[in-house]
Amino acid sequence: MARPQRLPKLQLIQSFAQVAEHGSLAAAAKAVGGSPATLSRHVSSLEAELGVTLFERRGDGLALTASGAALFAHAADVTAAANRFAAAASGQDQGLDGTIRI
Amino acid sequence: MARPQRLPKLQLIQSFAQVAEHGSLAAAAKAVGGSPATLSRHVSSLEAELGVTLFERRGDGLALTASGAALFAHAADVTAAANRFAAAASGQDQGLDGTIRI
DNA sequence: TTGGTTTACGTTTATCGTAAATATC
């Protein structure tokens, strides 16, 4: 279990979560300051890599499938962990022994 | 707080964890099937991005600094979360309604 | 000198935005 694995890129997971939260590529793109095309590619790449259809394509946006909803919870966990890592690093960076509780 | 952030790439965090576990670039490279040069770049990139020195360079390998050790715990959390994400996806992939509890 | 790390170099691969095409309501 100490083996390294080929995991989906963090950025794809982030994009997935953003799109799920905003309900459309357009809205998510506006929020992250990127283009809808990029997010579309991210979502498609992730779906292809996982072999799972995450969203149902609708005329006015993207809606999570059942599988997508299940994975969204895990995606949130991943991004949360990554954010804690970054936050801890900032603390080490400034030498702050601030109260970063895990 | 719902804002997207610029987080370190997952691969860099994975490499960091592998090097920390194996104690040297050479050993970690052998384990992951890559080259020491790549891992050296990954570690350096991560250190530069975080502004933290993760390892002390010794003649026979790399030893975690105090800051590195603190961050290693978080790195393990991130990779664990990513692994759970991937595992959940594999479950969804096969259409297994296995007991994946969220 | 031996085992390990780092840098240099060239090539391959991935990533992105703009803009055109497509689909849905």
Add this chain to the structure above:
DNA sequence: GATATTTACGATAAACGTAAACCAA
């Protein structure tokens, strides 16, 4: 017809391995 997604395309940037250089015990 309007809004959203997707694909095409070209350009920019990132990633890797090999091999040489460097450093420490």
